[in-house]
Amino acid sequence: MTVTTIIGAQWGDEGKGKITDYLADNSKVVARSQGGNNAGHTIVIDGKKYKLHLLPSGILRKDMVNVVGNGVVVNPDVLLKELANLDGERGQLFISDRAHVIMPYHKLLDGGEESSKGKLMIGTTGNGIGPCYSDKASRIGIRMGDLLDDDIIIERLEKALPRNQALLAHYGIDNDLTVDSLFEICKEWRNQLGDFVTDASLLVNRHIDNGDNVLLEGAQGVHIDIEYGTYPFVTSSSPTTAGAALGSGIAPSKIDNVVGVTKAYLTRVGSGPFPTELEDKVGEMIREKGQEFGTTTGRPRRCGWLDLVMLELSNRICGFSSLAITKLDILSDMDEIKVCVAYKGEDGSEINHFPSSLSHLAKCTPVYKIFPGWSSSGIDISKGIIPEEMKNFLDFVSESLNIPISIVSLGPGRDETIIF
Ligand code: GDP
Ligand code: IMO
Numbered sequence: 050m051t052v053t054t055i056i057g058a059q060w061g062d063e064g065k066g067k068i069t070d071y072l073a074d075n076s077k078v079v080a081r082s083q084g085g086n087n088a089g090h091t092i093v094i095d096g097k098k099y100k101l102h103l104l105p106s107g108i109l110r111k112d113m114v115n116v117v118g119n120g121v122v123v124n125p126d127v128l129l130k131e132l133a134n135l136d137g138e139r140g141q142l143f144i145s146d147r148a149h150v151i152m153p154y155h156k157l158l159d160g161g162e163e164s165s166k167g168k169l170m171i172g173t174t175g176n177g178i179g180p181c182y183s184d185k186a187s188r189i190g191i192r193m194g195d196l197l198d199d200d201i202i203i204e205r206l207e208k209a210l211p212r213n214q215a216l217l218a219h220y221g222i223d224n225d226l227t228v229d230s231l232f233e234i235c236k237e238w239r240n241q242l243g244d245f246v247t248d249a250s251l252l253v254n255r256h257i258d259n260g261d262n263v264l265l266e267g268a269q270g271v272h273i274d275i276e277y278g279t280y281p282f283v284t285s286s287s288p289t290t291a292g293a294a295l296g297s298g299i300a301p302s303k304i305d306n307v308v309g310v311t312k313a314y315l316t317r318v319g320s321g322p323f324p325t326e327l328e329d330k331v332g333e334m335i336r337e338k339g340q341e342f343g344t345t346t347g348r349p350r351r352c353g354w355l356d357l358v359m360l361e362l363s364n365r366i367c368g369f370s371s372l373a374i375t376k377l378d379i380l381s382d383m384d385e386i387k388v389c390v391a392y393k394g395e396d397g398s399e400i401n402h403f404p405s406s407l408s409h410l411a412k413c414t415p416v417y418k419i420f421p422g423w424s425s426s427g428i429d430i431s432k433g434i435i436p437e438e439m440k441n442f443l444d445f446v447s448e449s450l451n452i453p454i455s456i457v458s459l460g461p462g463r464d465e466t467i468i469f
């Protein structure tokens with residue numbers, strides 16, 4: 050029995066969906082622990098692309114138990130649409146009774162908050178994630194389990210709606226939401242999703258006790274974590290190993306393996322600092338070749354070189370047992386490849402730890418180690434052969450961070466993967 054957590058080590062979109070789908074082969078349970086439909090996880094099976102936002106990446110396997118954990122925020126309409134879009138057989142689905150519900154006013158508020166922020170605009174996905182987690186922290190949220198009881202729905206709405214409407218009015222956003230209209234929506238959600246709602250912590254722990262392999266599928270990435278990300282340009286949950294345990298209702302000591310997923314380069318969607326960003330032809334080339342456009346919003350992703358200062362922080366917080374390095378194929382056939390090994394501060398000092406202050410970070414410039422590129426002709430995935438130059442690059446990353454590399458990904462498909 051093994052519990053494996055898959056964590057995005059950068060700013061999201063590292064390829065967690067692909068790695069989860071790959072590792073799911075040997076697992077019984079795939080659980081999402083945090084985030085909501087701000088996530089976009091792409092899985093390619095036999096050349097067919099599946100984009101999942103809320104459903105765990107094990108849903109496409111018929112024998113898999115898929116869990117939407119207590120730390121997730123659920124937009125029931127999105128979940129129902131995703132279920133309806135699946136063709137063929139699917140795995141089982143369970144939703145934690147403790148997971149909070151994204152209500153229509155949360156999505157409206159997300160837009161209002163963003164447009165009021167001026168240069169501090171985060172560039173959220175606009176899905177109501179932050180406002181829903183705010184209500185959770187303010188103790189006026191509505192949970193999936195609450196939908197099962199009419200009286201509780203009404204009681205909760207009577208508390209949450211006036212406060213959210215006051216906020217909407219503050220942002221000048223009109224709405225015609227009423228307790229009655231929302232009650233009808235909640236009842237419809239209950240009719241369609243009620244059977245999936247359960248105590249998911251008990252369920253996951255029973256599988257662990259039975260000796261089943263369990264995968265905790267992270268969403269987002271450590272550097273948009275609410276605690277350790279580039280605050281305030283972050284999401285509202287904790288995409289860390291600790292967040293994975295809490296958000297799926299298991300003890301942290303039950304986690305055996307933590308796979309940190311990192312691209313061989315770096316991308317970011319939305320605003321916020323990005324020390325190794327490439328605002329030139331190289332960045333454009335990576336964006337086009339890597340098809341770096343958001344799965345959720347379609348926005349072009351900002352691209353840059355791999356940053357080991359960032360990864361040191363990710364590993365410090367998450368304790369990676371190994372790394373899965375994705376999209377190495379996108380860097381093939383380049384003359385040279387850079388890796389940021391440290392930052393230089395304004396006074397010329399070397400900085401080895403990712404600063405928490407954004408003004409401090411803005412004054413940092415990356416110090417690069419330059420690697421000769423490799424040729425795609427030197428790759429033979431079926432034989433596990435990679436070019437010497439790629440091996441040197443990987444060895445350097447692994448030795449610098451003192452983390453072994455367990456998976457090398459050279460394409461979106463299941464068979465474009467080498468296990469180390
Ligand atoms: P996630 O949010 O971490 O699951 O990542 P996304 O699905 O948003 O973005 C990763 C994209 O890269 C998806 O389109 C994947 O199909 C694709 N992908 C994953 N691994 C590789 C790889 O090794 N090479 C290439 N070319 N594409 C990959
Ligand atoms: P996956 O799971 C990349 C970013 C948004 C924005 C910030 C806050 O696919 O890796 P939010 O809507 O969460 O309040 O937006 O976080 N963001 C992501 N970026 N991948 C994601 O998920 C993301 N989820 C949120 O772009 O900058």
Ligand code: MG
Nearest residue numbers: 062089090344
């Ligand atoms: Mg994504």
